[in-house]
Amino acid sequence: MAENNGSYENGPDMTGGAGLRSELKQRHMTLIALGGVIGAGLFVGSGVVIDETGPAAIISFLLAGGLVVLVMRMLGEMAVARPAVGSFYAYARLALGNWGGFTIGWLYWYFWVNVVALEAVAGASQIHAWLPGIPLWVVSLCLMVLLTGVNMFSVRSFGEFEYWFSSIKVAAITVFLVVGLIFALGLWPGAHADVSNLTEHHxxxxxxxxxxxxxxxxxxxxxxxxxxxxxxxxESKDPQRSVARATRSVVLRVLLFYVGSIFLVIAIVPWNDPSVAQGPYVATLQHIGISGAGTLMRVLILVAVLSSLNAGLYSASRIVFALTGNNDAPRGLTKLSKRGVPRRAILLATVLGYVSVIIAYVSPDAVFSFIVHSYGAVALFVYLLVALSQVRLRRQLEREDPGSLTLKMWCFPYLSWFTIAAMAAVIIAMVILPSTRSDFAASVLTLAVVLGAYGIRAYRGRRQAPADGGPAAAGQDRTDNGPLPTSPTAAVELSPLSASEPEPRRP
Structure with a gap:
């Protein structure tokens, strides 16, 4: 299929044509936001947290969920005021300078490329239980090819797949909440109201x-x-309203899905029951007496894995597409298909995903183990940069375009600074605690590589800058960001450089 040169730098047509297509509807956006946080980690990983924490895991999930809700509100404020390709990459670049955008963009890309590889392995493991005769690497390859095809076709196909994946996950959690609540209240046949597991067992x-x-x-x-x-x-039809609604829907529903379901798990099954660590939801359904619980949860985990794979390929491709707009990534990745899909950016994410999957089977205890640990704190680094960007960008918006602040961060600036302090505390805790120190060290190494790459890029930019004091080099940081764009179309070109100071392309 022929490709064209629609690019972020030149302001792609947000409604179609040469640029990214606005094909995501409100229902897509809402379910993408809800389903994005319901992954295999909830269905499997939460059991490990319960095993290591006890009933107080409810508090752990409440604190973590509250922190993410605050970050989402901050991000929602910026996205509603200035919808942009690359979202927080564009905001970090505008608020913190070139280094901020470069760092957050590549860290986020690295995070999702790793998720793609990990979920491909996890999905293969689920299917392998049903089809033991097929090698794991073959199943992983098939899953990667399937979801790559979905993303390569159109953004609407991504939205539809994610909508149905997320719908299944949300429906399953909702049913679990209803059944669990009926059992905990003693309304289930043979059950009696009892939540003593919350305080018993030590x-x-x-x-x-x-x-x-x-x-x-x-x-x-x-x-x-x-x-x-x-x-x-x-890529949504109504960016401001879509993000506003999706952000609001996340707050209560995510906390309900996570904290509510974890509460029911611990209330119904003793937290130190060995089956909880292996699969808390399976253990709960089996305790209630629902036959086939293991098979049902295996299907649900597979759906969650496919959803994460789908979202990972989308996220990695869109963030690297945004990076090309300011020469933070090879400009060849800017190419779009006739359907407005950055196919080369998608292929970059899948190629590295394939490499990681191969490594998972060739060297699971060495290289792949490092990959798993190396992105442990990356999401926290990204969220911290998002929060710092919001604080600065909010002050600029209040000065230059207060009317755009239709969705505001609560209790600004106090809650914003509280969120920053809380994330800094979690990062410091990773340094102090022996169980997370290796994850932190590997993540810092990842951060150092990204910052080193930016330093090389900035140095090369200065070497290529005109000697007569012309336009700033591509890698030069700016703190005087100039006036904010005032229209959604201009928002696609968010940049710390003013309109009178264009950023030169690298040869």
């Missing part, structure tokens, strides 16, 4: 307050994905 916090705070770290990772709605805003 108390509510058997491992102490430290374990509760430690569990916040993996819990934050389980919530990662809600921000995809803001990333997809530029």
């Amino acid at each position: 108390g509510f916090a058997p491992h102490g307050v430290g374990a509760v705070l430690t569990a916040v770290i993996p819990a934050v990772g389980f919530f990662t994905g809600a921000e995809i709605a803001a990333l997809a805003a530029a």
Whole structure:
């Protein structure tokens, strides 16, 4: 299929034509936001958190969920005021300078490329249980090819797949909440109202307050994905309203799905039951007496894995597409198909995903183990940069375009700074706690590589800059960001450079 040169830098047509297509509807945006945080981590990983924390895991998930809700509100404020291709990449570049955009963009890309690889392996493991005769790497390859095809076809196909994946996940969690609540209230046949498991078996916090705070770290990772709605805003039919609604829907529903379901798991099944660590939802359904619970949850986990794969390919391709607009990524990745899909950017994410899948089977204990650990704190780094960007961009908007602030961060600037301090505290905790120190070290190495790449890019930009004091080099940071764009179309070109100071292309 022929390709064209629609690019972020030149302001792609947001309604079609040469640029990204506005094909995502409100129902897509809402379910993308909701389904983005309901992954295999909730269905499987939450059991490990419960095992290491006890009933107080409810508090851990509440703290982590509250933190992510605050970040989502901050991101929603910026996305509604200035919908842009690349979302937080564009905002970080505008608020913090070139280094901020470059860093957050490539860190986020690296995060999702790793998710693609991990979910491909996880999905293959689920299917392999049904089809043991097929090698794991073959199943992983098939899953990658399937979801690559979905993303390569059109943004609408991505939206439709994610809509149905998310609908299944939301429906399943809703049914679990209803059944679990009926059982906990004693309305289920043979059941009686009893929540004593919350305090029995060595108390509510058997491992102490430290374990509760430690569990916040993996819990934050389980919530990662809600921000995809803001990333997809530029391809929705009504960016401002879509993001506003999606952001609002996340707040109560995400906390209900996570905190509510974890509460029911712990209330129904003793937290130290070995089956909880292996699969808390399967253990709960089996305790209630629902036959076939294991098979049902295996199907649901597979759906969650496919959803994460789909979202990962989309997110990685769109963020790298945005990076091309300011020479932060090879400009060849700017090419779009006739359907407005950045196919080369998608292929870049899948190629590295394929490499990671191969590594998972060739060297699971060495290279792949490092990959798993190397993105442990990356999401926190990204969220921290998002929060810092919001604080600065909000002040600019209040000065230059207050009318655009139709969705505001609560109690600004106090809650914004509280969110920043809370994330900094979680990162510091990763340094202090032995169980997370290796994840932090590997993540810092990833951050150092990205910052080093930016330093090389900035140095090359200065070397290529005109000697007569012309336009700033591509890698030069700016703190005087100039006036904010005032229209949705201009928002696609968010940049710390003013209109009178164009950024030169690299040869």
